[in-house]
Amino acid sequence: MARIAIDMDGVMADTTQQFIDYYAKKYGVEVNRETLNGQPEASGFPHDKEIIRSFLFEPGFFRTKVVIKDSQEIIKALCEKHEVFIVSAAIEFPTSLNEKLEWLEEHYPFISWQNIVFCGSKTIVQADYMIDDHVKNLQHFKGEAIMFTAPHNINVTGYKRVDTWQEVGALLL
Numbered sequence: 001m002a003r004i005a006i007d008m009d010g011v012m013a014d015t016t017q018q019f020i021d022y023y024a025k026k027y028g029v030e031v032n033r034e035t036l037n038g039q040p041e042a043s044g045f046p047h048d049k050e051i052i053r054s055f056l057f058e059p060g061f062f063r064t065k066v067v068i069k070d071s072q073e074i075i076k077a078l079c080e081k082h083e084v085f086i087v088s089a090a091i092e093f094p095t096s097l098n099e100k101l102e103w104l105e106e107h108y109p110f111i112s113w114q115n116i117v118f119c120g121s122k123t124i125v126q127a128d129y130m131i132d133d134h135v136k137n138l139q140h141f142k143g144e145a146i147m148f149t150a151p152h153n154i155n156v157t158g159y160k161r162v163d164t165w166q167e168v169g170a171l172l173l
């Protein structure tokens with residue numbers, strides 16, 4: 001049994017799609033996901049990064065994200081075999097706390113509140129594995145860091161990388 005720390009945004013919840021959907025709703029332009037490849041998160045849209053980032057502070061942004069494919073069934077299976085913690089640096093967006101809890105409750109009802117860790121810096125986290133989409137979270141991790149592919153990290157090297165939850169399952173189940 002291993003302890004696995006799993007990030008929410010960009011790993012369980014499709015933040016990229018939410019930016020695209022919010023942008024389309026506001027500005028009537030459907031941005032192609034591929035055009036965001038290799039750009040910092042929230043960049044690559046016709047409007048400035050600051051405009052896109054402001055979506056993060058709108059009520060509902062974190063509550064209505066789409067679940068990333070296969071994450072529910074694979075995480076459920078991981079919970080049966082390992083010690084799984086959902087670890088989100090949610091404190092950066094204080095209004096997201098309730099939304100994130102409700103979102104987890106809706107889509108991953110099998111995860112106990114005791115296995116949910118909302119924090120500031122993830123440097124405090126000790127586990128055997130950390131699955132995350134951001135270098136800033138993975139780089140200080142003492143266990144095995146696993147980068148979950150997102151458009152913003154597509155050119156990052158030096159980490160074990162998974163593109164899908166099926167790959168996570170093949171690795172850890």
Ligand SMILES: [Mg+2]
Binds near residue numbers: 008009010011132
């Ligand atoms: Mg993330």
